[in-house]
Amino acid sequence: MEPEDLDQFFPRDRQHQYVSTLLARGGVTRRRAEYFVRLWAYLLLKQQQEQGQRSLQPLTQLYPTEGSVSCTHREAAELFYGQKDRGSDRAAGMMIDRLVALGLIEKRFDGQTLCLQVQNLPELLVAPAQPQAPIQLEPDAFNPRTDAVPAANLIARTYAELIQSNRGLKDPAAASHKIARVLRTWSQQYTAGIRVLRRRDNRNPAAISVFYPITSESEVNFFQPFNKGVYLTADTEADPFKPAIPDDLNSTAVYVRAWVIEPSHLRRETLCLFLEDAQHTLSQMREDFPNLCDLYSAFIHPAYEELKLALGFQSISHDPQRAYSWNYLALDHFLELDVKRVVANLKFGSDSKKA
DSSP, X not given: XXXXXXXXXXXXXXXXXXXXXXXXXXXXXXXXXXXXXXXXXXXXXXXXXXXXXXXXXXXXXXXXXXXXXXXXXXXXXXXXXXXXXXXXXXXXXXXXXXXXXXXXXXXXXXXXXXXXXXXXXXXXXXXXXXXXOOOOEEEEEOOTTTTHHHHHHHHHHHTHHHHHHOTTOSOGGGHHHHHHHHHHHHHHHOGGGEEEEEETTTOOEEXXXXXXXXXXXXXXXXXXXXXXXXXXXXXXXXXXXXXXXXXXXXXXXXXXXXXXEOGGGOSHHHHHHHHHHHHHXXXXXXXXXXXXXXXXXXXXXXXXXXXXXXXXXXXXXXXXXSSOEEXXXXXXXXXXXXXXXHHHTOOOSTTOOOO
16 A cells, blocks of 8 residues: 555545544644545555455545554655655654644654554544534623533634643643633623624524733733743643723723634624624723723634734734744724625635635
8 A cells, every 4th residue: 555546545525525524623724634534544544454455445434443553754745745845754744743732643653663543533433414504693691601611612622732732731631621610710700701602593602702801910921922821721720811800991901812613603604793793892891991902812723814814913922832923903993894894805614615
């Protein structure tokens, strides 16, 4: 089995079906999804060979590997990049590490041989269902009693790469528990700043935003390295950002601590609805904090990169170790945006054909 023969045994159209399903996972871009699907299929075919099958059987679907399968960086590079010049063995190794961080594969290296095993991915073991009519969503206030856990899981999935890359986080699986607890605390501090888009069928949150007014002393964190201000996905109980109290005339900044949409709902209609709700919420917050004028955020998921630029956010503090940064937008500019026009120009979400 050679990497260049993969498409003969697992056609491109079948690969694309799995790629589309994978895009619903936090941190998975189209390119990463394509590389992972090709790697998975290759490992299954190579496993057939290692098990002594005389002729390889074409794959009609993907299924878990039986333990680990050897795969060199050279093989991975040929799978990922083919004859293209942009890839090298080192680049392939870095991509494998990224797939490990995203929880898609497990790797073992004994000093001589690299072995890979696909993680348990139940959502990919069934053929993707036929598309259904969009589920109706509506803006609503965050309910800490019913929304904290599902919203925490949504945030954890969206920030999966950041959570996995945090070496100080002793138990990444516990991230959702911390996020749920923190959301309830923030709700007690300033409930008007937390909003959701709620499904009309089962009332579960399909999106959550957290607009967090901070004290003037906390604003300096946005001009420090990104990793010094991480709290929600970090293994620390010390929050570097302090909440402002209503009527604090010295509070000028809002920290967007979360703004995430369930990937299956990433459509222009949903974006418009959520952005318009954000404008309304921030406008109302000025009644409690009259001098608000600065909006800060960190866009973690790569799917939001185009939206960040379209809204006018500027990077102000970059993390040299990771591809994250603090971003700034004048609140007045955000409130003046024609959201429908901005979103209409995006090639973004599940209604976009661009990777």
